Amino acid sequence: MTGIASHTVRPGHAGLTAALGLLILLLIWETGARALSDSYILAAPSEVLVWLRDNRGLMARALTQTLTNAAMGFAAGNLAAIALAGVALVWPGAQRTIMGLALLVFCLPLVATGPILRVLLGPGNGPQIWLAALAVYYTTLIPLLVGLRAAPSVWLDLIRSYGRGRGAELIYVRARAALPYLFAGLQIATPAAFLGAMVGEFTGAERGMGVLTTRFIRAMDVPAVWALASVAAAVSILAYAAIGWLAKAVLRDKPPIILALPPARSAHGTRDALLVCVLALLLWWGLMQGLGLSRFFAKRPGDVFDALFLAPDAAETRMVLLDALIQTIIYVVPGYLAGLALGAGLAVLLILAPALAAVAMPVAVALRSVPIVTTAPLIVLALGRGALGTTTLVAIMVFFPSFVACLHGLRQAPGQIMDVFDSYAAGPISRLIHVRIPAMLPAFFAAARMSVPAAILAVTVIEWLATGRGIGSLMALSASLSDYDMLWASVVAVALLSVLCHAAVAMLERRVLRVFAAEQAVT
Amino acid sequence: MAAEQPFGDPPPQITCAGLSKSFAGGMQVLAPLDLTIAAGRTTALVGPSGCGKSTLLRLIAGLAEPSAGSIGIGGVSPAQMRRSGAISMAFQDPSLLPWRTVRSNIALAQKLVRQPADPAAVDHLIDLVGLTGFGDTRPAALSGGMRQRAAIARALITRPRLLLLDEPFGAVDELTRRQLAQELPRLWEPQGTTTLLVTHSVDEAVLLADRVLVLSPRPARVVADIAITLPRPREPLVIHRAEFRELAAEISAALAEGAGQPPSQAAE
Ligand SMILES: Nc1ncnc2c1ncn2[C@@H]1O[C@H](COP(=O)(O)OP(=O)(O)O)[C@@H](O)[C@H]1O
Numbered sequence: 023m024t025g026i027a028s029h030t031v032r033p034g035h036a037g038l039t040a041a042l043g044l045l046i047l048l049l050i051w052e053t054g055a056r057a058l059s060d061s062y063i064l065a066a067p068s069e070v071l072v073w074l075r076d077n078r079g080l081m082a083r084a085l086t087q088t089l090t091n092a093a094m095g096f097a098a099g100n101l102a103a104i105a106l107a108g109v110a111l112v113w114p115g116a117q118r119t120i121m122g123l124a125l126l127v128f129c130l131p132l133v134a135t136g137p138i139l140r141v142l143l144g145p146g147n148g149p150q151i152w153l154a155a156l157a158v159y160y161t162t163l164i165p166l167l168v169g170l171r172a173a174p175s176v177w178l179d180l181i182r183s184y185g186r187g188r189g190a191e192l193i194y195v196r197a198r199a200a201l202p203y204l205f206a207g208l209q210i211a212t213p214a215a216f217l218g219a220m221v222g223e224f225t226g227a228e229r230g231m232g233v234l235t236t237r238f239i240r241a242m243d244v245p246a247v248w249a250l251a252s253v254a255a256a257v258s259i260l261a262y263a264a265i266g267w268l269a270k271a272v273l274r275d276k277p278p279i280i281l282a283l284p285p286a287r288s289a290h291g292t293r294d295a296l297l298v299c300v301l302a303l304l305l306w307w308g309l310m311q312g313l314g315l316s317r318f319f320a321k322r323p324g325d326v327f328d329a330l331f332l333a334p335d336a337a338e339t340r341m342v343l344l345d346a347l348i349q350t351i352i353y354v355v356p357g358y359l360a361g362l363a364l365g366a367g368l369a370v371l372l373i374l375a376p377a378l379a380a381v382a383m384p385v386a387v388a389l390r391s392v393p394i395v396t397t398a399p400l401i402v403l404a405l406g407r408g409a410l411g412t413t414t415l416v417a418i419m420v421f422f423p424s425f426v427a428c429l430h431g432l433r434q435a436p437g438q439i440m441d442v443f444d445s446y447a448a449g450p451i452s453r454l455i456h457v458r459i460p461a462m463l464p465a466f467f468a469a470a471r472m473s474v475p476a477a478i479l480a481v482t483v484i485e486w487l488a489t490g491r492g493i494g495s496l497m498a499l500s501a502s503l504s505d506y507d508m509l510w511a512s513v514v515a516v517a518l519l520s521v522l523c524h525a526a527v528a529m530l531e532r533r534v535l536r537v538f539a540a541e542q543a544v545t
Numbered sequence: 546m547a548a549e550q551p552f553g554d555p556p557p558q559i560t561c562a563g564l565s566k567s568f569a570g571g572m573q574v575l576a577p578l579d580l581t582i583a584a585g586r587t588t589a590l591v592g593p594s595g596c597g598k599s600t601l602l603r604l605i606a607g608l609a610e611p612s613a614g615s616i617g618i619g620g621v622s623p624a625q626m627r628r629s630g631a632i633s634m635a636f637q638d639p640s641l642l643p644w645r646t647v648r649s650n651i652a653l654a655q656k657l658v659r660q661p662a663d664p665a666a667v668d669h670l671i672d673l674v675g676l677t678g679f680g681d682t683r684p685a686a687l688s689g690g691m692r693q694r695a696a697i698a699r700a701l702i703t704r705p706r707l708l709l710l711d712e713p714f715g716a717v718d719e720l721t722r723r724q725l726a727q728e729l730p731r732l733w734e735p736q737g738t739t740t741l742l743v744t745h746s747v748d749e750a751v752l753l754a755d756r757v758l759v760l761s762p763r764p765a766r767v768v769a770d771i772a773i774t775l776p777r778p779r780e781p782l783v784i785h786r787a788e789f790r791e792l793a794a795e796i797s798a799a800l801a802e803g804a805g806q807p808p809s810q811a812a813e
């Protein structure tokens with residue numbers, strides 16, 4: 023009983039490692055900035071600090087505004103996620119449909135829903151809050167669904183053996199067993215809420231970090247752009263860490279690792295997909311109709327169909343759309359694959375050098391929580407508005423979550439099996455190939471699946487902000503020209519593309535897991 | 546809820562008629578079983594692992610539905626008995642909730658059957674199963690045997706009319722196991738509990754039970770039904786007595802015979 027406390031890891035040790043990693047990062051940054059001081063790419067941490075000191079009033083006002091919107095969206099989105107998870111729990115038959123719809127809505131490109139919400143809701147904070155909510159609910163819903171079903175069935179049997187039903191199961195077992203998953207979701211949601219709020223501000227808000235970002239990019243004010251990015255990153259990292267601390271204080275047990283549901287084998291895959299499509303169309307039509315929104319900007323499914331297939335200029339519309347889509351695909355696919363490969367590869371390398379991993383892990387976790395809207399302008403400054411910048415950005419967005427997931431997965435290799443390998447004096451490479459990599463695969467694929475919407479978000483944001491190519495740019499152009507037919511058609515096209523890619527990855531995942539990790543795959 | 550006091554009622558008799566269970570894929574776990582388990586007595590089930598002992602217990606607890614046949618517990622169905630809060634089951638896996646301490650895991654059972662909280666009784670049971678001083682410890686910090694003892698305490702705290710113990714001492718060390726086997730029956734005997742004990746230890750079965758049912762490999766059927774007439778209370782040293790060893794030998798022989806026979810030749 024007394025031995026328990028003495029076995030816990032020394033507190034402060036992990037914090038020290040993280041601080042060391044951060045220090046190294048800052049040093050590299052400062053040195054790099056000094057070396058490139060004439061190139062208008064990189065502002066050094068010292069310059070950023072000076073800029074922040076000189077503009078602290080402006081910065082504080084913008085930050086307060088963005089944080090308020092992000093917090094409101096965070097609350098709304100997460101409450102929605104909890105409510106949806108609740109529905110899926112009491113009505114298990116609806117779970118697949120709910121997840122399909124939720125994924126579809128999550129795949130709506132923020133850069134297009136932003137302008138549309140701006141027209142629908144007018145000036146003010148509405149779009150910022152909505153976008154923040156849209157950016158967070160999915161990443162909370164998925165872990166929560168896992169968590170509510172994570173309790174071993176014998177715990178539920180225990181409750182039932184005392185004569186109690188589903189209500190008691192929820193109160194005494196499921197809710198508590200899901201808490202770590204909820205916290206993990208909330209943690210990922212914090213930077214996402216910030217991102218949503220900032221994208222909302224891009225679409226013609228008056229105040230906030232997003233407004234400043236667009237202004238300073240246009241002015242090519244390098245220290246200002248870096249200062250904004252640093253503040254946004256710092257705030258996101260701090261919020262992320264704060265939720266982590268809260269979780270640790272409340273739960274006292276380790277947070278769970280695999281956050282995505284394994285893809286369920288679908289006996290009725292096509293039927294379910296059709297049902298989701300029909301429901302989505304009905305919901306879309308019903309919402310526009312129910313709110314009595316003007317057909318001019320609030321297009322119905324029929325309007326989009328008309329524009330794409332029946333209108334006199336339908337063929338041209340289709341061509342423009344397809345061209346933009348293909349351009350986007352050309353950019354996003356290499357970036358996505360490179361990000362995945364780098365993430366998994368680096369994780370494998372680091373597991374062979376555990377000391378290095380201890381330093382890299384907290385840095386990667388921190389950088390993962392930097393919202394993409396802050397990275398995008400920096401990448402544009404550094405690599406220009408061409409293919410390289412876009413691909414790099416996508417790769418970065420995919421890299422961090424896959425790296426973190428893979429490293430977790432590699433470490434998850436069951437201790438007993440490792441002991442067996444040790445007893446045969448097997449080397450690190452053989453352990454890696456036979457135990458660790460198969461143990462990593464589920465985490466890798468979960469990250470690959472969740473990275474699909476992230477990659478498409480990244481590519482549309484940078485196309486919209488900077489490159490002037492692809493579907494993101496087409497959406498920006500249509501929004502500014504009030505070409506709502508094209509805007510809505512683009513939204514549909516992007517959402518469909520995301521969902522299809524997601525489904526393709528899930529299919530691959532099922533095949534691979536069936537062979538390499540049979541016990542984890544749903545059969 | 547009606548103010549019924551399950552532990553005030555007499556212990557129930559269990560009747561299984563033509564009871565069988567098959568799982569998806571057509572695997573038959575229980576051959577049709579006809580059994581009567583006496584009220585207020587301790588019946589031990591021994592049999593090779595995988596023969597269907599846990600399945601039988603789950604059926605009696607109303608946690609699973611039979612594929613054929615029926616179970617009556619004191620004249621009602623298992624589900625009805627379960628809903629009245631009169632059953633306690635100690636699962637093969639201790640299944641303590643990891644976020645609760647030992648004390649609050651035990652107290653949870655009382656809460657679930659809507660009995661008034663009784664901290665003194667909880668502490669008494671903690672002492673009795675040899676966990677003195679561990680009341681505020683979480684399961685993760687306990688050994689496997691300690692967790693099983695906490696689970697036994699949780700099963701006893703509600704003073705059930707029907708107590709189902711699924712290999713409750715599996716991970717408990719030999720010495721503690723003998724102590725528990727000595728102590729625990731004193732808890733359930735005076736209050737009149739029908740106890741069904743699954744075990745793979747022949748000695749444990751003889752020491753604790755009034756009757757031992759030996760089961761064959763899957764699909765389980767009863768290959769021997771042995772009454773244990775040793776007087777109670779049974780001291781630990783009773784296991785060295787000749788009568789005890791004879792009974793144990795008889796059970797072991799039945800186990801071996803049951804395992805050696807092809808299931809098709811089973812009639813009885
Ligand atoms: N839910 C289930 N689905 C399919 N097979 C099961 C299930 N539960 C138990 N079995 C099978 O039934 C057989 C008997 O299991 P069990 O009752 O746990 O045996 P034991 O006698 O060791 O307690 C085993 O072969 C087991 O694999």
Ligand SMILES: [Mg+2]
Pocket residue numbers: 595598599600637711
């Ligand atoms: Mg069993």
